[in-house]
Amino acid sequence: MNRPRPICCEAVQQHLAAYRSGEIHPALQRRIAQHLHACDSCYALYRNNQVLEQEMRQVLMAPPPVDFGRVWQGIQVDLARPTESNPPVRYALLATALLLMLLVPMTFGRSGIAWATPPTPPAPRSHAVVLLLERATPSPNGAVTLSETLPDTPASTPDAAYRTESLTVLSIMTP
Amino acid sequence: MNAAEPEILHELVARSLSGDQGAYEALYTQCSPLIYRLCYGLLMNRQDAEDVMQEAFVYAFRNLRRFDSKRASFKTWLYTIALSRCRNVYRRKHLPWIDLASLLPIDLPAPRAETPEARLARNDLRVSVESALADLSPALREAVVLRYGHGLTYREIAEVIGCPQKTAESRVRLAHERLRGLLQTEAPSLLADLLRMEA
Ligand SMILES: [Zn+2]
Numbered sequence: 001m002n003r004p005r006p007i008c009c010e011a012v013q014q015h016l017a018a019y020r021s022g023e024i025h026p027a028l029q030r031r032i033a034q035h036l037h038a039c040d041s042c043y044a045l046y047r048n049n050q051v052l053e054q055e056m057r058q059v060l061m062a063p064p065p066v067d068f069g070r071v072w073q074g075i076q077v078d079l080a081r082p083t084e085s086n087p088p089v090r091y092a093l094l095a096t097a098l099l100l101m102l103l104v105p106m107t108f109g110r111s112g113i114a115w116a117t118p119p120t121p122p123a124p125r126s127h128a129v130v131l132l133l134e135r136a137t138p139s140p141n142g143a144v145t146l147s148e149t150l151p152d153t154p155a156s157t158p159d160a161a162y163r164t165e166s167l168t169v170l171s172i173m174t175p
Numbered sequence: 176m177n178a179a180e181p182e183i184l185h186e187l188v189a190r191s192l193s194g195d196q197g198a199y200e201a202l203y204t205q206c207s208p209l210i211y212r213l214c215y216g217l218l219m220n221r222q223d224a225e226d227v228m229q230e231a232f233v234y235a236f237r238n239l240r241r242f243d244s245k246r247a248s249f250k251t252w253l254y255t256i257a258l259s260r261c262r263n264v265y266r267r268k269h270l271p272w273i274d275l276a277s278l279l280p281i282d283l284p285a286p287r288a289e290t291p292e293a294r295l296a297r298n299d300l301r302v303s304v305e306s307a308l309a310d311l312s313p314a315l316r317e318a319v320v321l322r323y324g325h326g327l328t329y330r331e332i333a334e335v336i337g338c339p340q341k342t343a344e345s346r347v348r349l350a351h352e353r354l355r356g357l358l359q360t361e362a363p364s365l366l367a368d369l370l371r372m373e374a
Contacts, residue, residue: 017322017347023329047370049351053323055297055304056354060324063215063224068207071229075203078233 004031012042016049184249192239199236206250207232209325210257216320217261219309227264231257247334254325254335258317265313293369300358300365307357311350318346319354 004027012035018024019032036043184205190198210231214224235242235256242252308316317336321327327335332343358366 014348017351018329018344021328048355048366051300051366051369052304052351052354052358055301056308056319056323059301059305059308060216060320061212063212064221066211066221066225066228068204068211071207071225071232072200072203074229075232075236078229079236083237 004034007031007035009035009039009042012036012039013045016042016046017053020046020050020053181248181250185244188239188242188244188249191236202236202249203232206253209250210253212324213254213257213320214261216324217258217313217316218264223264227257227260230260234260251331251334254321255337258335262313296365296369300369303358303361303365304354307354307361310357311353315346315350315353318343319350322347 007028012019012032015024015028015032019029022029024032036046184202187198187202187205191202207228210228211224214227214231215221218224218227231253235253242249247255308319311319318332321332321335329340329343329347332347333340336343336346338346355366
């Protein structure tokens with residue numbers, strides 16, 4: 001039978017942990033075993049590590065007791081809570097955003113009001129119509145035309161839709 | 176390991192995903208002792224370990240669909256989740272600290288034929304090992320906890336920590352060196368005495 005090739009102390013010490021757990025190639029395993037048999041300092045280190053490992057196992061395997069039942073209850077409470085990252089909620093938000101993008105131009109388009117000028121500062125909702133009337137400028141023939149200054153408030157709510165309808169009515173009724 | 180075999184865990188995952196509430200609880204029953212031990216080993220504080228365990232399971236159950244049994248075992252996946260939460264805790268707290276009061280009442284059976292003298296030396300050594308473990312850097316402690324607290328192979332440690340296998344090996348080796356250094360400073364003769372008594 002062939003004798004395994006000799007191995008230096010440094011290489012042995014590097015593989016000691018893996019040697020003990022058998023996580024190295026059998027050929028290397030044999031070389032280390034032979035070295036440990038002959039080298040006192042490496043063998044001392046090997047024994048030293050062995051005791052240390054044993055102690056670490058004992059310490060790490062025995063944490064103080066915990067009430068697993070109570071933690072399980074906590075988990076159930078947490079799981080019952082809705083999350084922001086819930087996919088159905090995410091999709092619903094995306095759908096609403098898309099719908100808004102479609103509805104906003106359609107609503108304004110219907111009222112026939114151009115909206116190319118910069119928006120004025122937001123006004124309280126209840127005063128929106130009054131404000132617009134105040135800003136309306138009489139034309140030379142006496143007819144009041146609504147200026148394009150529409151309050152910069154969201155047009156998605158029923159309230160906003162109602163406001164737009166009201167403006168159209170006012171525009172028709174004014175002589 | 177004390178958790179069920181991977182096949183059983185994977186079956187429980189499949190049942191959980193199909194809406195079986197009992198399967199979630201079974202997964203928790205199987206894996207919670209391991210996860211608590213991991214969290215405690217890393218955080219060395221009972222309350223923190225309990226909180227992180229709860230967080231880890233909530234995250235895992237909410238994201239169970241993301242678990243891919245072809246890429247990792249359920250246990251490894253859960254370890255990775257718990258580990259990242261432990262890292263958040265020690266990042267938040269900056270320094271590792273130890274709840275010695277809760278560590279001391281460890282009462283493990285002594286090996287057969289141990290003399291009272293050796294038993295005393297072993298108890299002293301254990302207390303020193305505990306405080307030395309608390310002094311390790313988080314990276315070295317992670318490697319040691321997974322290796323000796325959970326019996327993971329270097330390949331598994333690398334997978335959980337997210338590093339090459341060689342790094343996992345060298346971290347365990349460095350931890351050994353560091354622990355030996357710490358023990359020699361704190362309790363110079365303990366290890367030698369015990370080795371002499373056991374020889
Ligand atoms: Zn040697």
